[in-house]
Each structure stands twice: as structure tokens, then as C-alpha cells.
Amino acid sequence: MKKKIISGILALLTGVMLIGCGANTKTTTENTKGTKDDKLKITVSIYPLKEFTEEIAGDKADVTCLVPNNVEPHEYDPKAQDLEGLTKSDAFIYNGLGMESWIDKVNDVIKDKNIPVVDSSTGVESRKEEDAIDPHSWLSLKNAEIQSENIKNTLVKLDEKNKDYYEGNYSKFKGELESLYGEYKPKFEALNKKNFITGHAAFGYLCRDFGLTQKSVENLFAEGEPTPKQLEDLVSFCKESNIKTVFSESLASPKISETLAKEVGAKVVPILTLESKEDDKSYLESMRYNLDEIYGCLKDE
Ligand SMILES: [Zn+2]
Known part of the structure; x- marks a missing residue:
């Protein structure tokens, strides 16, 4: 009798553990590798971030830009349907420094989805013009290094097994940014x-x-x-x-x-x-x- 109870409890525990593991695996799969072709899906706010992300992600991510081509991004304001695709992304990367005045809308849409929202200009020393913070960080080669590093760190976190690949692409891109800077500085x-x-x-x-x-x-x-x-x-x-x-x-x-x-x-x-x-x-x-x-x-x- 005792044996039966113990094995019953064991079976129950095993079942719970299996369900637990199953749930975990599924969450991981959905969050980091949701697409059929096993690529990360990254959504960025504005065009230069698409370039930075593609430089580092190479063929390991599909990058979508929220602000459409030929739309003045300072005038952009997303409608609910523009943000629908975000829930299927592995991360949302934005410029920060006030470039996306609508960022709260994004946070509302994905707040329960466990999707990282990354401020790419974290670490950039901001400047002001007529009392307003200048959002155009990406037009500095120095800032582009910082923003790309933040993007690289995000990709590494999402897809740890390709860390070396992302680090390598980042180093190469950083070298190119520094070389261009070094050429024009003097x-x-x-x-x-x-x-x-x-x-x-x-x-x-x-x-x-x-x-x-x-x-x-x-x-x-x-x-x-x-x-x-x-x-x-x-x-x-x-x-x-x-x-x-x-x-x-x-x-x-x-x-x-x-x-x-x-x-x-x-x-x-x-x-x-x-x-x-x-x-x-x-x-x-x-x-x-x-x-x-x-x-x-x-x-x-
Ligand atoms: Zn502008």
C-alpha cells in the first residue's frame, strides 16, 4: 500500500515536472526563436537602427522598421494596427532621446509579452538645443558605436549560442566606424x-x-x-x-x-x-x- 502511494506521488511529481519543463521550453521557443526559419525577429523604430541591427545580426535575424520609408519620423505616430506585428517580435529596439514620442504606445501593446524593449542610446551623452534634447544620436559615428553595442548585447542575450558571431560582426562594424572617424577628424x-x-x-x-x-x-x-x-x-x-x-x-x-x-x-x-x-x-x-x-x-x- 505504502509503495503504491509513493509511486503514485512520484508519478504525480514527474507529471508536474514534465508539464513544467514543457511550458518552459515552449516559452523559450516562442520568445527567442518564433519563426519557422529559426531567425530572430527584431523590430526597430527608425531606419538607422535597421542598418545597425543588420550589420550585427547578419543572416540570423529579420529586421523590420516601424516607421515606413519616406515618412518623416518626427511626424510619425503609430496606429494600433501598425503595432500589431510587435507582439510577434523577439525584441523592440528604439532610438531613445525623445525620438519616439509614442514609445508608451509600444509599451502598452507588449507589456505582458515578455518582449525586451531596448533603448539603443543608453550610454550616449545627450546634447540639448534650445532646451530640447537632440534625438539625432545616430548621425555621430561615436554614438553609432554605443548604439550598435547595445544592439549587439540584446542579440547576444536573445541568442546566446551565436554570441561569437554577433561579437565578430560588431567588432568589424566598430572598426569601420572608427576608421571613418579617424579619417575625417584631422x-x-x-x-x-x-x-x-x-x-x-x-x-x-x-x-x-x-x-x-x-x-x-x-x-x-x-x-x-x-x-x-x-x-x-x-x-x-x-x-x-x-x-x-x-x-x-x-x-x-x-x-x-x-x-x-x-x-x-x-x-x-x-x-x-x-x-x-x-x-x-x-x-x-x-x-x-x-x-x-x-x-x-x-x-x-
Ligand atoms: Zn530629425
């Missing part, structure tokens, strides 16, 4: 002119890296067009600084940049904020293009 230091004009105040961190100053047609958040008085100030600034190039962004009032350029006899040159995918250039190619164009315009003037 070039900009050797210049007398440090001021340039752009579409909206997106290049503050880039300026901080290289000791430059930006003036812009629109503000930090690409809001509104300049008043006649502001435009007049920009014209005087351009004339005083003998500015011969006005940088223009496809998503921030390119017409006003053209008007300004005409007014001061400058040429218009496109510049890439990477806030949306604009051409086939990678992050590094876009940054090299920007640095080369800014350097070219300051050198000639």
Missing part, C-alpha cells in the same frame, strides 16, 4: 571654416564629434517653416559666413533650402539624415558621403 581640425547650413537641426552630434557648427532652415524636430524674420537671419548668416553651399534634405522643406541658396548665391547639395532610406547607400556610405560633402563645402569657402 581633416576637419585643419579647416578654418566650421559653419554649414542644413535643412533641419539634425547634425548636432556630428558637429560635436568634429568641432563644427550647423545652422538650419527648420528646427530640431523639422517643425514648421521659418518665419520671414528667421529666413532673413539665415540669409545674413550665410552672407557673413560667405556660405556657398546650402545642404538640403528630401524630407525637410527642400524648397526653402533652394530659396535660401538662390538668395545668397549658393549651390544646393543633398545631405542624408538617414531618417528614412533614400537611396542604396549603407549607413557607412551615407556618413562618408555627408562628411565628404561637408568637408568639401568648408574647404572651398
Whole structure:
């Protein structure tokens, strides 16, 4: 009789343990390897984070960007249906520094799902402009290193067995970022002119890296067009600084940049904020293009 009770208890315990293990395995499978092809599913908020994540994840993740191409991310506000896909992601990575004013909506949608929500700019030293925190961290090669490292750490946590792969890709990418920085740092230091004009105040961190100053047609958040008085100030600034190039962004009032350029006899040159995918250039190619164009315009003037 005693034996029967003991084996009964044992059977019961084993059953409980089996159920327990089963449940655990299922949770792990769903959270880190939900897709059929065994790839991680990562959702990012804005385009540059897609590039950073793809550099490090290589072929081990499918990366989706929440803000669609050719949508000005400062004006983006997700609808409920835009966030539905998030519940199937293994992680949500956002820029932080106030770039995603709608982040609470994301937290609401996935709060019970055990999906990590990662602020990629953790550790970036923020800067302010007119009392507002500048969100454009990714336009600094130095910040890109920090953001990519945070992304790498997230991928390692989600997929420990591929740690070496992610670490290797991160090291390679970090080396490329540092090499580009090292190439332009002495070039900009050797210049007398440090001021340039752009579409909206997106290049503050880039300026901080290289000791430059930006003036812009629109503000930090690409809001509104300049008043006649502001435009007049920009014209005087351009004339005083003998500015011969006005940088223009496809998503921030390119017409006003053209008007300004005409007014001061400058040429218009496109510049890439990477806030949306604009051409086939990678992050590094876009940054090299920007640095080369800014350097070219300051050198000639
Ligand atoms: Zn911006």
C-alpha cells in the first residue's frame, strides 16, 4: 500500500515536472526563436537602427522598421494596427532621446509579452538645443558605436549560442566606424571654416564629434517653416559666413533650402539624415558621403 502511494506521488511529481519543463521550453521557443526559419525577429523604430541591427545580426535575424520609408519620423505616430506585428517580435529596439514620442504606445501593446524593449542610446551623452534634447544620436559615428553595442548585447542575450558571431560582426562594424572617424577628424581640425547650413537641426552630434557648427532652415524636430524674420537671419548668416553651399534634405522643406541658396548665391547639395532610406547607400556610405560633402563645402569657402 505504502509503495503504491509513493509511486503514485512520484508519478504525480514527474507529471508536474514534465508539464513544467514543457511550458518552459515552449516559452523559450516562442520568445527567442518564433519563426519557422529559426531567425530572430527584431523590430526597430527608425531606419538607422535597421542598418545597425543588420550589420550585427547578419543572416540570423529579420529586421523590420516601424516607421515606413519616406515618412518623416518626427511626424510619425503609430496606429494600433501598425503595432500589431510587435507582439510577434523577439525584441523592440528604439532610438531613445525623445525620438519616439509614442514609445508608451509600444509599451502598452507588449507589456505582458515578455518582449525586451531596448533603448539603443543608453550610454550616449545627450546634447540639448534650445532646451530640447537632440534625438539625432545616430548621425555621430561615436554614438553609432554605443548604439550598435547595445544592439549587439540584446542579440547576444536573445541568442546566446551565436554570441561569437554577433561579437565578430560588431567588432568589424566598430572598426569601420572608427576608421571613418579617424579619417575625417584631422581633416576637419585643419579647416578654418566650421559653419554649414542644413535643412533641419539634425547634425548636432556630428558637429560635436568634429568641432563644427550647423545652422538650419527648420528646427530640431523639422517643425514648421521659418518665419520671414528667421529666413532673413539665415540669409545674413550665410552672407557673413560667405556660405556657398546650402545642404538640403528630401524630407525637410527642400524648397526653402533652394530659396535660401538662390538668395545668397549658393549651390544646393543633398545631405542624408538617414531618417528614412533614400537611396542604396549603407549607413557607412551615407556618413562618408555627408562628411565628404561637408568637408568639401568648408574647404572651398
Ligand atoms: Zn530629425
